[in-house]
Amino acid sequence: MRLPITEFLKEYDADKEIVRLHMPGHKGKFADCSDDITEVQGADSLYEADDIILESEKMTSELFGTRSTFYSTEGSSQVIKTMCYLAVKHAANKTGDYTRNNYVIAASRNAHKSFINASMLMQFDIAWLPSEDEEYSICKCNVTPDGLRKYLTEYKKKSDKTLAAVFITSPDYLGNMLDIRELSKVAHEFGTLLICDNAHGSYLKFVGGDMHPISIGADMTTDSAHKTLPVLTGGAYLHISKTAPEGLEAQARQGMLLFGSTSPSYKIMRSLDLALERVVPEQYVECAQHMQELKDSLREMGIEIYGDEPLKLTMDLRHTDIDGNSLKKELREKKIVCEYGEPDFVVTMWSPFNEYPVEFDRFKQAVADAIAAAEKNPDEAAIVAKRDSSAIRHKKFILPEVVYQPYQTLLMKRKIVKVNADLIGEVAADNLTGCPPAITPIIAGERFSKDVIDILEFYGVEEIGILV
Numbered sequence: 001m002r003l004p005i006t007e008f009l010k011e012y013d014a015d016k017e018i019v020r021l022h023m024p025g026h027k028g029k030f031a032d033c034s035d036d037i038t039e040v041q042g043a044d045s046l047y048e049a050d051d052i053i054l055e056s057e058k059m060t061s062e063l064f065g066t067r068s069t070f071y072s073t074e075g076s077s078q079v080i081k082t083m084c085y086l087a088v089k090h091a092a093n094k095t096g097d098y099t100r101n102n103y104v105i106a107a108s109r110n111a112h113k114s115f116i117n118a119s120m121l122m123q124f125d126i127a128w129l130p131s132e133d134e135e136y137s138i139c140k141c142n143v144t145p146d147g148l149r150k151y152l153t154e155y156k157k158k159s160d161k162t163l164a165a166v167f168i169t170s171p172d173y174l175g176n177m178l179d180i181r182e183l184s185k186v187a188h189e190f191g192t193l194l195i196c197d198n199a200h201g202s203y204l205k206f207v208g209g210d211m212h213p214i215s216i217g218a219d220m221t222t223d224s225a226h227k228t229l230p231v232l233t234g235g236a237y238l239h240i241s242k243t244a245p246e247g248l249e250a251q252a253r254q255g256m257l258l259f260g261s262t263s264p265s266y267k268i269m270r271s272l273d274l275a276l277e278r279v280v281p282e283q284y285v286e287c288a289q290h291m292q293e294l295k296d297s298l299r300e301m302g303i304e305i306y307g308d309e310p311l312k313l314t315m316d317l318r319h320t321d322i323d324g325n326s327l328k329k330e331l332r333e334k335k336i337v338c339e340y341g342e343p344d345f346v347v348t349m350w351s352p353f354n355e356y357p358v359e360f361d362r363f364k365q366a367v368a369d370a371i372a373a374a375e376k377n378p379d380e381a382a383i384v385a386k387r388d389s390s391a392i393r394h395k396k397f398i399l400p401e402v403v404y405q406p407y408q409t410l411l412m413k414r415k416i417v418k419v420n421a422d423l424i425g426e427v428a429a430d431n432l433t434g435c436p437p438a439i440t441p442i443i444a445g446e447r448f449s450k451d452v453i454d455i456l457e458f459y460g461v462e463e464i465g466i467l468v
Contacts, residue, residue: 001277004055005044005053005266006273008042008043008052009043020037035267036265036267046264049253056071056273060237063279065214067241067242069239072238073235074234074264075235076112076114076199076222077117078259079236079238080115081117081118081121082259083222084165086251100123103162104159104162104163105165106129106152108143110439111167112169112197115197119406120410122407129143129147138441140176141172145185148166149186149189164193165193165194166192166194168196170196170201170213171198171201171307175306175308175309176308180194184216184217193244196222198213200228202224202229202237203311206284219241219243220248221237225237225272229351230271231268231275232265233268238256280352283352288311295313298313298315302371303316303371314346314347315327321374321378324342324346327341328346330370336362336366342459370383400449403445404445405445406444413467414468415468417464418462418463420453423464424448426466427445427446427466428446428466430464441456442464
């Protein structure tokens with residue numbers, strides 16, 4: 001297979017007579033820097049690609065079955081902002097109204113913080129979609145086709161702003177997946193785009209008969225290739241569907257440049273290029289089968305598995321006396337490093353590059369040992385944390401009152417205060433997020449309620465900014 005970016009970098013580095021009088025300053029003299037260059041002749045340029053980068057992107061587009069695919073070296077954060085830009089620009093071109101704050105994107109509440117940042121930068125309104133779930137989880141927002149149709153019908157009656165897109169997160173951080181096929185139909189009924197944060201689901205193209213959102217109705221997606229494919233951190237894709245409205249791709253590079261560095265990493269681009277060779281679909285299918293076996297084994301131990309994403313294993317501890325943070329720490333002491341842990345959930349992410357069966361068996365045995373220790377001596381076991389059954393984990397997340405859109409708060413005065421009951425009624429100045437999972441229970445411009453304060457205290461948040 002021809003790998004255009006990789007081949008150019010190899011040839012450039014192999015020519016030892018070249019005197020590098022260009023950026024970067026290491027001049028390729030160190031082994032780990034040899035494939036790190038700038039836009040020299042023949043290397044193409046990411047935001048004006050017409051040569052080897054464009055060729056590599058087209059090959060990736062064919063792999064994923066898109067109309068267009070664009071590389072990002074700054075992760076899905078760059079792509080999410082770009083998708084919002086393209087959606088609002090598309091809506092403005094349709095209406096002829098180029099007033100920046102006359103547009104709204106309806107979004108699932110578990111949107112990544114980069115989506116909120118996009119709103120603040122571009123000054124579009126956010127309309128938060130309700131979740132159909134009864135149980136509390138800030139990571140999950142169960143948007144159903146019927147619920148979306150009902151919400152958009154009511155919203156359009158009371159708002160005079162143009163709906164630019166529906167923005168959803170699927171899979172979410174815990175591994176839940178939405179009905180993209182039917183949600184896209186609803187969005188299209190209302191004459192708008194469905195854009196999907198598929199950061200955790202690049203590999204979905206290769207398992208389960210093609211579960212990738214771009215294949216089943218989404219107009220645009222972001223894929224954090226580095227999360228689940230053999231790509232360096234920061235490598236991501238912007239995918240535009242074959243059925244999306246014409247013209248979105250024409251402004252894609254301009255959008256990417258608006259939110260990215262003018263010096264994109266060639267090391268990251270090379271890893272995206274190499275993924276064309278390193279991604280073997282059959283290996284992902286096989287890994288998904290191994291994962292199902294592992295999940296079944298954990299269920300036999302009494303561990304509930306949360307979500308339905310094939311290569312993500314999320315242990316649901318809400319109905320146990322096991323503390324997720326403690327379990328994550330105990331696994332770390334056994335040199336098993338999890339993606340994320342909180343009192344209710346422990347998230348692990350797997351790929352074909354996890355060695356089977358060795359690493360699978362090590363994980364299973366470590367969890368079994370922790371449970372056995374807790375059952376034998378619960379008063380001393382590190383993972384046990386007795387808690388009131390009426391804890392915050394069993395409360396439904398109620399969307400806070402919106403006083404201002406996030407972009408309206410940018411220049412307002414603020415101060416830092418302690419998180420306690422005195423906050424009730426105040427308006428947040430911060431988009432409170434942790435990374436991971438990079439989602440927030442309170443956003444700039446929203447009013448604090450007792451429920452929100454309970455959540456902040458549950459997650460150990462001690463201080464936050466408020467408007468003054």
